[in-house]
Amino acid sequence: MSNSLLVASIATALSGGTAILIAATGELLVERTGVYNIGLEGVMLVGALGGFLGADATNSWVLGLLIAAIAGGAAALVFGLVTVVLRADMVVTGVALVLIAVGLTTALGQDYVSQSAASHIPEWDIPGLSDIPGVGPAIFQQSVMTYVAFLLPFGAWFLLERTRHGLEMRSIGENPEAADAAGLSVMGWRITYVVIGGALAGIGGGVLTLGIIGTWQSNLTAGQGWVAFAIVFFAAWRPFGILFGAYLFGALATLGNVGQAEGWSVPPQVFVALPYLGTVLMMIARGWVTHRRGGSSPWPAALGVPFYRS
Amino acid sequence: MAETRRRRLSAPYRIELRSRPRRVTTYRIAGVALGLAIALLAAPLFAPSVGDGIYHFIWQGTFGTPIGIGNVLTTAAPLIIAGLAVALAYRMGLWNIGINGQILMGTWLALFLAFKLDHWSGYALVPLMFVAAAVGGALWMLIPALARVYLGINEIVTTFLLNFGATAWMSYWIRGAWFDEGAGGGGTRSRPAPEQTDLGLINIDGVLIHWGIIVAVVAPVLAWLVLTTTRAGFEMGISGASERTGRYAGIPVKRRMLSVLLASGAVGGLAGVVDLLGNTHYYGDALIGGDIGFAAVVVAVLAGGSALGVIVVGFGYAAMTVGGDSMSVAGVPTEAVLALIGIILLLATAAEAIARVRFVRTRTRFDPNTSPAMQAQEEAA
Numbered sequence: 176m177s178n179s180l181l182v183a184s185i186a187t188a189l190s191g192g193t194a195i196l197i198a199a200t201g202e203l204l205v206e207r208t209g210v211y212n213i214g215l216e217g218v219m220l221v222g223a224l225g226g227f228l229g230a231d232a233t234n235s236w237v238l239g240l241l242i243a244a245i246a247g248g249a250a251a252l253v254f255g256l257v258t259v260v261l262r263a264d265m266v267v268t269g270v271a272l273v274l275i276a277v278g279l280t281t282a283l284g285q286d287y288v289s290q291s292a293a294s295h296i297p298e299w300d301i302p303g304l305s306d307i308p309g310v311g312p313a314i315f316q317q318s319v320m321t322y323v324a325f326l327l328p329f330g331a332w333f334l335l336e337r338t339r340h341g342l343e344m345r346s347i348g349e350n351p352e353a354a355d356a357a358g359l360s361v362m363g364w365r366i367t368y369v370v371i372g373g374a375l376a377g378i379g380g381g382v383l384t385l386g387i388i389g390t391w392q393s394n395l396t397a398g399q400g401w402v403a404f405a406i407v408f409f410a411a412w413r414p415f416g417i418l419f420g421a422y423l424f425g426a427l428a429t430l431g432n433v434g435q436a437e438g439w440s441v442p443p444q445v446f447v448a449l450p451y452l453g454t455v456l457m458m459i460a461r462g463w464v465t466h467r468r469g470g471s472s473p474w475p476a477a478l479g480v481p482f483y484r485s
Numbered sequence: 486m487a488e489t490r491r492r493r494l495s496a497p498y499r500i501e502l503r504s505r506p507r508r509v510t511t512y513r514i515a516g517v518a519l520g521l522a523i524a525l526l527a528a529p530l531f532a533p534s535v536g537d538g539i540y541h542f543i544w545q546g547t548f549g550t551p552i553g554i555g556n557v558l559t560t561a562a563p564l565i566i567a568g569l570a571v572a573l574a575y576r577m578g579l580w581n582i583g584i585n586g587q588i589l590m591g592t593w594l595a596l597f598l599a600f601k602l603d604h605w606s607g608y609a610l611v612p613l614m615f616v617a618a619a620v621g622g623a624l625w626m627l628i629p630a631l632a633r634v635y636l637g638i639n640e641i642v643t644t645f646l647l648n649f650g651a652t653a654w655m656s657y658w659i660r661g662a663w664f665d666e667g668a669g670g671g672g673t674r675s676r677p678a679p680e681q682t683d684l685g686l687i688n689i690d691g692v693l694i695h696w697g698i699i700v701a702v703v704a705p706v707l708a709w710l711v712l713t714t715t716r717a718g719f720e721m722g723i724s725g726a727s728e729r730t731g732r733y734a735g736i737p738v739k740r741r742m743l744s745v746l747l748a749s750g751a752v753g754g755l756a757g758v759v760d761l762l763g764n765t766h767y768y769g770d771a772l773i774g775g776d777i778g779f780a781a782v783v784v785a786v787l788a789g790g791s792a793l794g795v796i797v798v799g800f801g802y803a804a805m806t807v808g809g810d811s812m813s814v815a816g817v818p819t820e821a822v823l824a825l826i827g828i829i830l831l832l833a834t835a836a837e838a839i840a841r842v843r844f845v846r847t848r849t850r851f852d853p854n855t856s857p858a859m860q861a862q863e864e865a866a
Contacts, residue, residue, distance in 0.1 A: 263838035271830035278824025405642040448653035462636035483502045
């Protein structure tokens with residue numbers, strides 16, 4: 176493989192994992208408080224269109240991403256109100272959210288299909304580091320959001336493992352009765368994190384329209400929300416596992432370009448399916464290892480269990 | 486640690502789980518009715534140019550004409566079967582979100598055999614294709630099912646993500662070995678299935694519908710009989726309601742879970758072959774058009790997992806999709822109806838949740854003037 180192709184591939188892999196990384200980190204926070212938002216794909220889609228329209232109206236990618244976050248947070252709030260307050264089924268509500276999001280974004284966005292975003296997320300070459308031959312251009316010449324996304328799991332780790340509030344979050348996800356008895360508002364925090372997770376997924380969607388893809392297309396998330404959801408399981412609810420999973424997805428998604436450039440005699444469909452099948456394999460391998468060690472399940476104990484104060 | 490206690494926002498109502506839920510089905514139907522009302526009221530908003538005239542388009546496209554009724558029934562047939570597939574798993578608390586994949590792999594296996602054995606008579610080939618589709622669907626479900634039952638890996642994610650593999654597989658065949666050299670295909674569909682496998686049409690008063698509709702009625706009835714009259718069906722019901730109870734009663738819960746997931750995959754494959762032989766006659770995107778995987782989930786959930794209920798709900802869902810398609814004449818994007826269906830599902834599941842809880846007024850705030858202690862003091866004074 177030529178050097179320039181390798182550099183380009185690493186760069187694409189890193190940016191290709193970015194949207195998933197942001198959405199999955201948000202979902203991780205949600206799931207550590209005991210709720211899973213299966214409608215992540217829908218939330219990302221709403222954020223993607225929100226970001227596109229926001230940038231269109233304001234001519235600023237920053238405001239675009241802000242609007243993407245608000246749109247994603249609002250979509251997630253609907254999910255939160257129905258599942259956390261009314262305790263409706265999370266899977267059904269999530270599927271409903273995806274359907275509503277696909278329908279609404281396709282209908283509202285039909286006049287914008289294939290239009291370029293009004294403002295694109297800029298690139299930032301880290302001074303000094305980006306001049307290193309080979310590694311520099313591959314890793315340190317990226318869109319601003321790629322760096323931000325890379326830092327997010329570290330932030331999530333710090334929040335969950337090193338702060339008092341993180342301990343409270345985990346207690347809500349592991350044992351809501353005890354958390355409630357200690358005076359924490361289980362419902363309040365769960366809703367709060369559903370909205371925060373939704374805002375992050377919305378930003379993930381916005382990164383697609385304002386950066387990685389750069390245009391609006393109907394259904395442009397193409398399953399990335401589902402992959403983000405799957406990666407949280409694969410990562411066993413640990414922030415750094417998400418970092419690994421998201422970039423592995425990005426790398427697998429890049430393999431197609433490499434194969435094409437190198438003229439591998441592999442049907443292109445293999446590369447289309449590989450990231451998704453790879454995610455399934457990673458999940459199974461992870462489960463297999465946990466099972467073999469006789470280890471306890473890494474699930475937050477109250478994940479998906481609605482909480483009623485008795 | 487008392488000092489870490491936080492002030493709680495006091496809500497005026499508290500939500501408690503009822504020990505015995507209200508009539509869940511009634512609530513769910515009420516939710517659906519509300520959603521339908523919203524959908525019908527919202528329809529003219531999507532098409533400002535025709536306004537109220539949109540109802541005319543919808544009626545003409547669905548029940549107003551023989552062609553419309555035929556379209557609804559043709560759409561309903563695979564949807565009912567796919568809904569049944571999801572419902573089987575749903576009854577045991579499991580999810581099959583991968584109907585698309587099972588349809589594509591099941592029909593692939595069926596058509597693969599049909600191309601190999603195209604000298605066979607249709608009377609032998611069609612049953613063989615049905616069996617092959619069921620086997621193919623079940624095999625595609627095998628990995629998620631084993632992973633769920635023996636490793637505890639969430640089947641929602643795995644069944645859904647495998648869809649992408651199946652779509653790539655389809656694309657590989659219709660652009661490769663099964664490429665349609667005739668007119669029109671253009672890489673979007675395979676060459677047609679052998680002619681003798683066409684299920685043929687029934688003509689009822691001008692309404693044309695293929696024989697596959699029989700499967701859409703018979704399969705749910707058979708499933709209902711199995712679920713209500715056999716020991717395995719009974720055991721599935723128990724372990725679906727409570728896995729722990731099932732295990733305590735000596736039911737082999739894992740084996741039941743595995744077989745119900747595989748059965749779900751097999752029925753998913755059948756949904757594909759019925760549409761292939763009765764409607765599309767080609768292998769391609771059209772088999773999963775409009776994302777039948779999610780539609781099947783909606784049908785199963787709104788039917789409450791009832792095998793007979795999926796017939797009614799599947800028919801209603803088909804009417805909505807066909808009605809939505811006929812709105813496209815007035816410039817409404819066909820996906821708009823997806824949003825309305827999502828809203829119906831959301832309202833139905835919220836209504837169902839409300840049936841399970843009660844709202845309790847929380848204690849009123851402490852008021853010194855009315856507190857018993859204060860009154861006792863006053864009396865003493």
